[in-house]
Amino acid sequence: xxxxxSEASRSTCRGTPLGAGALILLCLAGRGLAQDAPDTLxxxxxxxxxxxxxxxxxxxxxxxFPQADSPIQIGIVGKDxxxxxxxxxxxxxxxxxxxxxxxxxxxxxxxxxxxxxxxxKSEKGxxxxxxxxxxxxxxxxxGEDPDFxxxxxxxxxxxxxxxxxxxxxxxxxxxxxxxxxxxLLKAATIVKTGK
Amino acid sequence: xxxxxxxxxxxxxxxxxxxxxxxxxxxxxxAAFAQDAAQEPRQDxxxxxxxxxxxVHVSSPSKKDQSLNDVPAAVTVLRGEDLRRIxxxxxxxxxxxxxGFHVGRTKSSVWAVSPRGFSDELSNKLLVLIDGRSxxxxxxxxxxxxVQDVFLDDxxxxxxIRGPGGTLWGANAINGVVNVxxxxxxxxxxxxxxxxxxxxxxxxxxxxxxxxAADNVDVRVFAKYALRDDALDGVDPxxxxxxxxxxxxxxxxxxxKASASDRVTVSGGYYEGQxxxxxxxxxxxxxxxxxxxxRMDLKGANALFRWERTFDPTSSIxxxxxxxxxxxxxxxxxxxLHTGDFDFQHRFTPTEGNDVIWGVGYRIxxxxxxxxxxxxxxxxxxxxxxxxxFIQDEILLFKDRLRLTLGSKFEQNDYSGFEFQPTARLAWxxxxxxxxxxxxxxxxxxxxxxxxxxRLTPTVIGGGAVPIALSIFGxxxxxxxxxxxxxxxxxxxxxxxxxxxxxxxxNHYDRIRTGSIGAPFLETTPPPLxxxxxVNLDNRQHGQTRGVELAANLQAAPxxxxxxxxxxxxxxxxxxxxxxxxxxxxxxxxxxxxxPGNFSVDATARYVSGLPAFxxxxxxxxxxxxxxxxxxxxxxxxxxxxxxxHKSHSEFDVASKRSEIQxxxxxxxxxxx
Numbered sequence: 101x102x103x104x105x106s107e108a109s110r111s112t113c114r115g116t117p118l119g120a121g122a123l124i125l126l127c128l129a130g131r132g133l134a135q136d137a138p139d140t141l142x143x144x145x146x147x148x149x150x151x152x153x154x155x156x157x158x159x160x161x162x163x164x165f166p167q168a169d170s171p172i173q174i175g176i177v178g179k180d181x182x183x184x185x186x187x188x189x190x191x192x193x194x195x196x197x198x199x200x201x202x203x204x205x206x207x208x209x210x211x212x213x214x215x216x217x218x219x220x221k222s223e224k225g226x227x228x229x230x231x232x233x234x235x236x237x238x239x240x241x242x243g244e245d246p247d248f249x250x251x252x253x254x255x256x257x258x259x260x261x262x263x264x265x266x267x268x269x270x271x272x273x274x275x276x277x278x279x280x281x282x283x284l285l286k287a288a289t290i291v292k293t294g295k
Numbered sequence: 296x297x298x299x300x301x302x303x304x305x306x307x308x309x310x311x312x313x314x315x316x317x318x319x320x321x322x323x324x325x326a327a328f329a330q331d332a333a334q335e336p337r338q339d340x341x342x343x344x345x346x347x348x349x350x351v352h353v354s355s356p357s358k359k360d361q362s363l364n365d366v367p368a369a370v371t372v373l374r375g376e377d378l379r380r381i382x383x384x385x386x387x388x389x390x391x392x393x394x395g396f397h398v399g400r401t402k403s404s405v406w407a408v409s410p411r412g413f414s415d416e417l418s419n420k421l422l423v424l425i426d427g428r429s430x431x432x433x434x435x436x437x438x439x440x441x442v443q444d445v446f447l448d449d450x451x452x453x454x455x456i457r458g459p460g461g462t463l464w465g466a467n468a469i470n471g472v473v474n475v476x477x478x479x480x481x482x483x484x485x486x487x488x489x490x491x492x493x494x495x496x497x498x499x500x501x502x503x504x505x506x507x508a509a510d511n512v513d514v515r516v517f518a519k520y521a522l523r524d525d526a527l528d529g530v531d532p533x534x535x536x537x538x539x540x541x542x543x544x545x546x547x548x549x550x551x552k553a554s555a556s557d558r559v560t561v562s563g564g565y566y567e568g569q570x571x572x573x574x575x576x577x578x579x580x581x582x583x584x585x586x587x588x589x590r591m592d593l594k595g596a597n598a599l600f601r602w603e604r605t606f607d608p609t610s611s612i613x614x615x616x617x618x619x620x621x622x623x624x625x626x627x628x629x630x631x632l633h634t635g636d637f638d639f640q641h642r643f644t645p646t647e648g649n650d651v652i653w654g655v656g657y658r659i660x661x662x663x664x665x666x667x668x669x670x671x672x673x674x675x676x677x678x679x680x681x682x683x684x685f686i687q688d689e690i691l692l693f694k695d696r697l698r699l700t701l702g703s704k705f706e707q708n709d710y711s712g713f714e715f716q717p718t719a720r721l722a723w724x725x726x727x728x729x730x731x732x733x734x735x736x737x738x739x740x741x742x743x744x745x746x747x748x749x750r751l752t753p754t755v756i757g758g759g760a761v762p763i764a765l766s767i768f769g770x771x772x773x774x775x776x777x778x779x780x781x782x783x784x785x786x787x788x789x790x791x792x793x794x795x796x797x798x799x800x801x802n803h804y805d806r807i808r809t810g811s812i813g814a815p816f817l818e819t820t821p822p823p824l825x826x827x828x829x830v831n832l833d834n835r836q837h838g839q840t841r842g843v844e845l846a847a848n849l850q851a852a853p854x855x856x857x858x859x860x861x862x863x864x865x866x867x868x869x870x871x872x873x874x875x876x877x878x879x880x881x882x883x884x885x886x887x888x889x890x891p892g893n894f895s896v897d898a899t900a901r902y903v904s905g906l907p908a909f910x911x912x913x914x915x916x917x918x919x920x921x922x923x924x925x926x927x928x929x930x931x932x933x934x935x936x937x938x939x940x941h942k943s944h945s946e947f948d949v950a951s952k953r954s955e956i957q958x959x960x961x962x963x964x965x966x967x968x
Contacts, residue, residue, distance in 0.1 A: 140351065140352040140376065141340060141351050141352075145340050146340065146348065146351055148340060149340035149341060149343055149348050149351075150345075150348060152340070152341045153344070153345045153348060156345075157345065189339075189340055189341060190341070193341050262352050263349070263350070263351070263352055264348065264349055264351065265349070266349070283345060284345065287345050287346055287349060289555070
């Protein structure tokens with residue numbers, strides 16, 4: 101039979117090995133360990149941020165720029181997923197004294213010389229054509245399709261479980277005459293061209 | 296993402312529309328609002344360096360809906376951010392945000408959480424997993440929501456499958472699966488301290504510290520404590536009920552990147568708490584009923600190990616093992632349960648266009664239930680195991696447009712023997728913004744311990760020559776409950792800020808639990824001599840349910856998200872009391888606004904239609920949250936009002952068994968450093 105338990109224990113909490121003291125200790129223990137908590141941003145603001153960072157951590161051959169302060173040209177091929185986010189992000193920003201300009205290419209055949217080429221998801225079926233076109237200049241190709249770098253693209257910005265991940269194909273970058281800094285290589289997953 | 300036993304990585308097909316007051320507020324100063332919002336600088340992404348940028352989560356709702364777009368099932372994802380902004384303090388309360396779910400709060404800390412009908416405090420057709428650990432009780436197949444307590448800031452998301460998930464998850468996932476997924480330790484670095492209190496959520500406090508233990512090892516530890524006030528008595532709402540709750544909870548998680556392709560996770564936790572309970576209990580001596588007041592003791596511990604190796608994006612293996620201990624000392628029984636579980640999964644692509652996932656599992660339960668006259672289990676000890684295997688193939692039929700998923704789970708259990716739970720799902724994605732799906736699934740609920748060996752005596756009738764006890768008895772021949780579900784759904788993003796998710800189902804249930812009166816007999820123990828009228832559990836309930844679940848998301852402005860969920864349910868079981876326990880219609884509305892000056896205002900409102908089984912009329916309730924955080928987002932202050940529409944209201948069960956839930960207000964402070 102059930103037994104009426106004592107009322108005396110009314111406000112006690114046996115499940116509290118977690119008093120204020122423990123909290124304070126925990127707080128002190130963790131102080132200074134951590135950076136700011138991860139934030140959230142829209143996908144294409146994040147991707148714009150990576151394009152800016154690529155400009156910082158990739159070196160183009162001197163011949164790629166007419167002058168020491170020529171802007172870095174970012175081409176977008178296919179359906180532009182950035183809206184106004186890319187222009188807004190890069191407006192008045194400089195890397196190594198260079199500003200940014202953005203150009204759009206509707207078709208692979210329209211691709212002209214630029215420094216970075218963002219290959220939109222819409223172009224998944226035309227990758228070989230695009231990579232061949234871009235291969236004529238020292239262009240850092242940037243894709244968002246999971247097969248991009250493996251197909252011979254230089255870098256891929258993937259979103260997995262709502263977080264970004266980078267893939268770099270050093271072989272492809274080298275072929276384009278680009279030097280990728282150790283920092284970027286370390287942050288990325290290295291992949292090779294191949295099926 | 297295909298429909299598989301993996302994280303979905305998606306976002307809510309959530310809902311919505313603004314609450315009237317907010318609409319008025321916004322309408323009053325639209326110009327000023329829009330301007331301020333536009334001027335508010337978004338964080339400059341060029342100031343985030345490479346390594347930090349990799350830690351930023353994607354927030355765009357439209358993009359998340361894309362991945363959701365691929366799942367050929369009715370799926371809702373609540374993100375950690377949604378939980379925070381809704382102001383939910385428990386998983387059970389958060390389930391109100393999921394279309395198709397009915398959440399009826401019976402007492403201060405007792406909830407009936409049921410998807411697609413069959414509402415009950417011990418709803419036995421729902422599978423709940425916390426980081427891969429199953430938490431329903433094999434005693435009765437229900438979930439004790441009062442101990443499913445997590446550190447909410449560490450929750451990455453709650454993935455909810457509405458409808459049968461048995462093909463991958465096994466028995467009990469008959470009407471839905473709730474999968475609580477916490478963030479990897481690497482995402483919770485730093486210290487977070489939170490504290491608050493109010494009128495109903497009296498005290499809550501918690502702290503978490505995340506750090507790097509070694510080069511590739513991230514660790515976090517947390518501790519929390521919360522105390523919830525009594526609600527009001529269901530029969531006499533002038534007085535307090537005796538149903539308060541408190542729980543302390545501590546745990547850790549470590550994630551080790553053993554190599555580029557290997558991830559190892561080890562986690563563990565311990566909790567201890569108490570819940571007050573008061574109820575009328577039958578006795579064999581006059582007046583044949585006594586009021587029990589008890590403070591139940593609850594304890595639990597768990598430890599989990601998981602190893603995942605990823606060969607490439609479509610090929611991986613994982614091994615998971617866990618041990619779980621629960622201890623529950625209620626007034627009329629004491630239950631001790633040990634669970635051990637092993638799970639192996641392998642995903643691979645045998646040929647182009649086939650994505651196969653298969654796995655095997657073994658689970659062992661050892662339970663001991665010390666009962667009483669009111670409730671007991673005979674024999675009190677059980678050691679049961681379940682061996683299972685599943686396989687599923689997702690086949691591309693036509694380019695990326697048409698996919699067929701075929702699969703089945705097979706399991707062998709000690710009660711009903713062999714069970715199979717197959718599914719066929721077809722998904723058609725004509726373009727990225729549209730997806731239609733349809734499925735046919737068989738799912739089962741296997742017998743629980745009480746279905747076989749339980750005895751519950753809710754009533755004793757005195758006044759005759761001997762007292763007469765009405766007892767519900769388990770039945771060794773109790774059969775598996777079965778469901779044959781036909782489902783269809785459509786998801787569309789007609790314009791970028793709007794997404795719609797529609798799901799329809801028609802379910803045929805068979806062999807659902809019922810009771811039949813058996814031949815009376817006399818019993819001498821416990822004394823005095825008494826007659827027993829047995830009600831033997833059997834499987835004579837069958838019928839159909841039909842339903843519609845609609846979720847709409849509208850990003851009305853960059854700073855304003857509106858969601859609406861609509862749920863329609865028609866139950867036509869041959870036992871009318873079942874039909875009358877679940878609401879016919881429900882509406883849930885949410886408005887989430889980011890205001891200038893780092894303020895945010897969140898409001899939810901809900902309509903739940905009446906429950907004739909309990910003489911409960913329909914009700915409308917609303918929650919409101921106002922928060923401010925500093926520009927660096929290290930500090931947040933919030934004030935939350937819950938159930939604001941009434942001083943108190945009732946949600947579920949008969950008056951003698953329920954409490955009235957009161958309006959509540961609490962404030963909280965959260966600090967990260």
